[in-house]
Amino acid sequence: xxxxxxxxxxxxxxxxxxxxxxxxxxxxxxxxxxxxxxxxxxxxxxxxxxxxxxxxxxxxxxxxxxxxxxxxxxxxxxxxxxxxxxxxxxxxxxxxxxxxxxxxxxxxxxxxxxxxxxxxxxxxxxxxxxxxxxxxxxxxxxxxxxxxxxxxxxxx
Amino acid sequence: xxxxxxxxxxxxxxxxxxxxxxxxxxxxxxxxxxxxxxxxxxxxxxxxxxxxxxxxxxxxxxxxxxxxxxxxxxxxxxxxxxxxxxxxxxxxxxxxxxxxxxxxxxxxxxxxxxxxxxxxxxxxxxxxxxxxxxxxxxxxxxxxxxxxxxxxxxxxxxxxxxxxxxxxxxxxxxxxxxxxxxxxxxxxxxxxxxxxxxxxxxxxxxxxxxxxxxxxxxxxxxxxxxxxxxxxxxxxxxxxxxxxxxxxxxxxxxxxxxxxxxxxxxxxxxxxxxxxxxxxxxxxxxxxxxxxxxxxxxxxxxxxxxxxxxxxxxxxxxxxxxxxxxxxxxxxxxxxxxxxxxxxxxxxxxxxxxxxxxxxxxxxxxxxxxxxxxxxxxxxxxxxxxxxxxxxxxxxxxxxxxxxxxxxxxxxxxxxx
Numbered sequence: 148x149x150x151x152x153x154x155x156x157x158x159x160x161x162x163x164x165x166x167x168x169x170x171x172x173x174x175x176x177x178x179x180x181x182x183x184x185x186x187x188x189x190x191x192x193x194x195x196x197x198x199x200x201x202x203x204x205x206x207x208x209x210x211x212x213x214x215x216x217x218x219x220x221x222x223x224x225x226x227x228x229x230x231x232x233x234x235x236x237x238x239x240x241x242x243x244x245x246x247x248x249x250x251x252x253x254x255x256x257x258x259x260x261x262x263x264x265x266x267x268x269x270x271x272x273x274x275x276x277x278x279x280x281x282x283x284x285x286x287x288x289x290x291x292x293x294x295x296x297x298x299x300x301x302x303x
Numbered sequence: 304x305x306x307x308x309x310x311x312x313x314x315x316x317x318x319x320x321x322x323x324x325x326x327x328x329x330x331x332x333x334x335x336x337x338x339x340x341x342x343x344x345x346x347x348x349x350x351x352x353x354x355x356x357x358x359x360x361x362x363x364x365x366x367x368x369x370x371x372x373x374x375x376x377x378x379x380x381x382x383x384x385x386x387x388x389x390x391x392x393x394x395x396x397x398x399x400x401x402x403x404x405x406x407x408x409x410x411x412x413x414x415x416x417x418x419x420x421x422x423x424x425x426x427x428x429x430x431x432x433x434x435x436x437x438x439x440x441x442x443x444x445x446x447x448x449x450x451x452x453x454x455x456x457x458x459x460x461x462x463x464x465x466x467x468x469x470x471x472x473x474x475x476x477x478x479x480x481x482x483x484x485x486x487x488x489x490x491x492x493x494x495x496x497x498x499x500x501x502x503x504x505x506x507x508x509x510x511x512x513x514x515x516x517x518x519x520x521x522x523x524x525x526x527x528x529x530x531x532x533x534x535x536x537x538x539x540x541x542x543x544x545x546x547x548x549x550x551x552x553x554x555x556x557x558x559x560x561x562x563x564x565x566x567x568x569x570x571x572x573x574x575x576x577x578x579x580x581x582x583x584x585x586x587x588x589x590x591x592x593x594x595x596x597x598x599x600x601x602x603x604x605x606x607x608x609x610x611x612x613x614x615x616x617x618x619x620x621x622x623x624x625x626x627x628x629x630x631x632x633x634x635x636x637x638x639x640x641x642x643x644x645x646x647x648x649x650x651x652x653x654x655x656x657x658x659x660x661x662x663x664x665x666x667x668x669x670x671x672x673x674x675x676x677x678x679x680x681x682x683x684x685x686x687x688x689x690x691x692x693x694x695x696x697x698x699x700x701x702x703x704x705x706x707x708x709x710x711x712x713x714x715x716x717x718x719x720x
Contacts, residue, residue, distance in 0.1 A: 254569075
């Protein structure tokens, strides 16, 4: 049976269709500004890592993380920097570090963990590190944190 | 101790009690609504209300006028009234059609406090405000449309009978004016007006914290949770000055419109889908976590106060067998994990030979699946003293509002370890 009709995007024939942009408040910052900001944070994180200050580095990179359309470069830089932080943390310290983060930062961290897991083989990090962080973050922040990652349209 | 009734093996879509709580209207995931009558410790199905030809989605029973309204996926609503049958003289429930004028499923229905209007939420990006038209002997509707962008999932009336709060799948909670001139602006005699004023039933909407001039479809407020998510449940506080809504980002929001101040409580558990205020400073909400949670606070702040379902309390042998000793191990390890481990290492199959095959699939809470409805059950003055819940597990539970247990260190049925 012909099933091609199932792939027709019927929403384009609807004048009153709900747009993605109506579902969340857009980032007021300019994409260029966001990219500059992401690069500056990358440098700041390096200095924090040199001092071995993992919570400080995580807070710097996760607060006001780029979201929404047109900021893909900034998102990639942020993800790259974050994965470096995750990689350099000793596995015994992870729980303590997560407990020190604010609720907002925990939610954003979960978003990046899922983004990282959606891009297997990308970046210089093994899957077990990401799964280790995911396990410990879920222990601290609960499944509610995962639910918020799935519902939040401000994707990172 | 909560009263537990197993009404059915199927999910209970919606339930509503009669004013004296001796009867209960419920839909068991079907096209029919059933009226159950209390007989001793049991609920016996006595009447079936069948008129809808698709699933019933919501039921509400008006306490004073004793009318039931049902709405369904067939895009219709019916108002049921008990009348004597012309031939036999027995009381039967007679349906009246409501002209909803919506082209998608109706999702939620609620009588207004004065019971002269009701609101039907729908998938047609609209809320139908229905009032009775005596000339034609049917219920007519007026649609609240703007600026709703998606399915409306729940509604709640302000005590002034005019304002309506709506939670929607476009991630917004809104407060509308549902002022219908024919209903809300009836001229009354001076003496009656004074009486109404005295008993706070005056017809003209007095100014509230939500606004003072209120023609139909005025938007008095629009709110969203920080992480978005469908707004599953919404409710005004008893005074109507505070609004609470629960959304699918596992959080509950309490809105004080002057400010506006919004308190957002994020939970580590699964999302809530139904809520009810029990007093000006307490909310009871429940959902996918299978147990009712209690939130308390004032204009200065809100927090989670605990749960009504004390999952670690001594269990009655019938309702909670098989989980006494496994408190340190999560449900997954004790249940599914153990099943597969035993099958793998010992060749045991819990399906065939186990002494209590159902024990492994029980969760720690009283409700065994998502709670879809929380309703006030008993009052003391304006405060609610008991609430009733029903859910996907086919159970109806009546809880004492005061029996709150702190949540610290306790694990719900669905909490992952």
